[in-house]
Amino acid sequence: MARTKEFDRDRALRRAVEVFWDRGYEAASTEDLLAAMGIGRQSMYNAFGDKRRLYLEALRHYQAESGAEMFERLSSADSPLSALAGVLLEVARQTEEERRRGCMAVNASTEFGQGDQDVGAIVGGGVDLCYASYERLLASAKRAGEVRPDLDERAAARFLYSTLVGMRVQARSGATPETLHDVATVAIDGLRAR
Template sequence: MARPKEFDRDEAVKRAVAVFWEKGYEATSTDELLRAMGIGRQSMYDTFGDKHSLFLEALQRYNADSQAAMVERLRAGTSPLSALRDVLLAIANEPPARRARGCMGVNAITECAQADPEVASLSKASGLMCEATLESVVREAKQKGEVATHVDERAAGRFLLNTLQGLRVSAKAGVSPEALRDIAQFAIESLRAR
């Protein structure tokens, strides 16, 4: 008779996210994952399959959590355009260690997506959801007169997603918070109705 699992799967995935986010896929060893998750090797293989499958699940969790956090921040804004500004500025306002870690989703794209179709697929799906969310907020800002009427909402959503990803890469590369704020502010001003 099989023994019942003696660990919380969600908590184990959360801990795996932290390790992959900090070190990346290739630099993370199975032993580091096992220590962080507090489980044995056989439990990992029985539950997740292998390191790659665990990485995909961790990436999917990270992307879903990041999307939810962005939506929450967008809803908390005093106006659609100010909410977009807050999302972009949040990167510059993070503590240095958090900025240096970058974004696990962007890190996965730059490390793995070209050679790993499953990572590419997860990343594309997450990017499309984020883009659609940003497009929707731009549309709302446009309806409220905050964004110029000539702005193409779909192109603006793509622009803002690219700006977010670029800010994450720049932050990880050590670009100063002041420079990140300038980039965020410029992006928002480029959309603003005059």
């Protein structure tokens, strides 16, 4: 009886994330995925199911990893407002290649729109976490006197998230670091206490 070839599932998944992140769902062929993952077609089907299920798992994996990184940055900043500024300014500080890739979740949103409920649920969960985190930081910034006392934290959290998404789309479209820096600076300055 032939023995099946074993592989590192987590490593294969991380490689699939890279392919989907670079190319999106439609442009990533099964052959591209198999080559990057270093596995055969049957191994992919056995471990991940079809391309769609692999994509959904890759998107969930990306959301978990990138979310953990962002929340680490938010919790390690000197102040709540500087934490939020850091999230926006990070886009301006990315390399040209990082800006070109964008954010896999934003890319998924623009590729699928409202046409795929599963993708929408994964992305929406990340959006909700961002809103809640930004809102908490803005409440802390208000208590610290860093932002206007009349600031609506909920509305401002949504504004900051929308600004971040817009910056990521601009970055992917070729916006310069200077342009992205200007957007981030104006967004944060509009929240500051006077």
